[in-house]
Amino acid sequence: MEQKKKKRLSLAAQIFIALVLGIAVGMALTGNPAVANGYIKPFGTIFLNLIKWVVTPLVFFSIMAGVISMRDIRKVGSVGVKTVVYYLCTTAFAITIGLILANLFKGIFPALQTTDLTYESSGSVNFMDTLVGIFPSNFLKPFVDANMLQIIVASLIIGFALLVIEKRREVEYTLVEVLNDVFMKAMEMIVKLSPIGVFCLICPVVAENGPAVLGSLAKVLLIAYLAYILHAVVVYSLSVRVAARMSPLRFFKEMLPAMMFAFSSASSVGTLPINMECTEKLGADKDVSSFVLHLGATINMDGTAIYQGVCAIFIASCYGISLSFPQMLTIVLTATLASIGTAGVPGAGMVMLAMVLQSVGLPVEGIALVAGIDRIFDMGRTTVNITGDASCAVIVSAMERRKQAKREAARQSA
Numbered sequence: 001m002e003q004k005k006k007k008r009l010s011l012a013a014q015i016f017i018a019l020v021l022g023i024a025v026g027m028a029l030t031g032n033p034a035v036a037n038g039y040i041k042p043f044g045t046i047f048l049n050l051i052k053w054v055v056t057p058l059v060f061f062s063i064m065a066g067v068i069s070m071r072d073i074r075k076v077g078s079v080g081v082k083t084v085v086y087y088l089c090t091t092a093f094a095i096t097i098g099l100i101l102a103n104l105f106k107g108i109f110p111a112l113q114t115t116d117l118t119y120e121s122s123g124s125v126n127f128m129d130t131l132v133g134i135f136p137s138n139f140l141k142p143f144v145d146a147n148m149l150q151i152i153v154a155s156l157i158i159g160f161a162l163l164v165i166e167k168r169r170e171v172e173y174t175l176v177e178v179l180n181d182v183f184m185k186a187m188e189m190i191v192k193l194s195p196i197g198v199f200c201l202i203c204p205v206v207a208e209n210g211p212a213v214l215g216s217l218a219k220v221l222l223i224a225y226l227a228y229i230l231h232a233v234v235v236y237s238l239s240v241r242v243a244a245r246m247s248p249l250r251f252f253k254e255m256l257p258a259m260m261f262a263f264s265s266a267s268s269v270g271t272l273p274i275n276m277e278c279t280e281k282l283g284a285d286k287d288v289s290s291f292v293l294h295l296g297a298t299i300n301m302d303g304t305a306i307y308q309g310v311c312a313i314f315i316a317s318c319y320g321i322s323l324s325f326p327q328m329l330t331i332v333l334t335a336t337l338a339s340i341g342t343a344g345v346p347g348a349g350m351v352m353l354a355m356v357l358q359s360v361g362l363p364v365e366g367i368a369l370v371a372g373i374d375r376i377f378d379m380g381r382t383t384v385n386i387t388g389d390a391s392c393a394v395i396v397s398a399m400e401r402r403k404q405a406k407r408e409a410a411r412q413s414a
Contacts, residue, residue, distance in 0.1 A: 022264070026205065047190075054187050061180040064180070088336060090300075098305065152298060198261065228381065228383070265382075275389060289393045292396055302384050308356045311353055335352065
């Protein structure tokens with residue numbers, strides 16, 4: 001007897017349908033956001049809580065497994081250098097694109113009232129504080145605080161220790177790989193709930209903000225999203241085409257599930273498991289993806305850099321200030337370095353914006369002009385961030401494979 005298998009919708013299709021339904025229901029509840037916040041949002045919060053619960057051990061064991069799977073510290077160093085250089089370069093491109101577009105269209109920005117504006121910064125973050133803060137002083141505290149930078153440092157140290165230990169036993173490697181597989185499987189189970197999570201997360205955002213809030217600030221959002229799209233289409237397309245020799249159309253097609261999840265959840269870390277699955281389908285090596293994606297979710301902020309540029313020009317125009325070219329360069333440098341410096345800070349986008357404004361002498365209180373719709377900015381910038389992480393994983397994997405092929409060819413010809 002033949003079994004008839006029903007063709008199930010792909011995860012990307014399920015997430016897209018949930019996204020559309022969430023927006024539609026949110027629009028219907030615009031006049032009554034209490035219903036969305038009281039009865040729909042809690043289920044989205046449960047979904048995010050499950051992701052937060054599993055993501056810290058997942059990052060810890062995944063990066064450790066990535067390090068030991070390379071079996072060579074030199075390869076870890078090679079991958080690490082390529083990753084950091086790529087992230088810094090694309091972040092610099094991102095902030096530049098944001099500044100150029102914002103300057104081209106600043107004439108259409110609305111003139112908003114700037115009197116009596118208040119905004120409390122989450123606290124200044126300097127380089128030395130960040131440098132000290134990434135090194136854990138207690139083994140368990142980074143996991144309790146979900147401090148991703150400290151978790152990454154701890155996993156790298158233990159991974160390196162396993163590689164250089166004198167009496168190598170495969171049992172240690174196997175234990176790490178098994179624990180990594182366990183938490184990956186747990187995350188896969190949670191990810192199957194993504195459509196429900198997406199619906200419950202996007203619906204309250206639309207219900208609470210509605211179309212009204214987009215009225216005066218729609219043009220600022222439009223410029224930001226235009227910059228997001230331009231950066232993704234131009235920078236990432238050229239990068240994967242030239243460095244990975246891959247079709248940009250294939251890249252974005254395979255990345256759709258991760259991009260849609262990132263857009264609705266506004267969580268780079270929460271998108272990690274879907275992003276890893278997408279990059280592996282694109283041919284990225286699992287050990288490289290484990291290292292690059294987890295590091296990128298913590299320090300790579302291309303979308304956030306674009307947000308800095310657009311908002312800085314908008315806030316300056318509201319105060320009647322014209323930024324000079326040296327000030328623009330200062331913004332590029334500050335936003336690029338701050339993308340790493342504020343990685344472990346909650347609400348990093350706002351903290352980075354405060355740092356950027358202070359670097360060129362703009363009033364930090366101007367953040368209040370965009371704080372109300374920060375979540376809408378965040379949805380787009382998170383999507384760009386995770387797409388950048390994926391492009392790096394694909395590119396570094398391709399470069400490492402070509403490097404290995406050259407070594408093999410040289411060895412055979414010798």
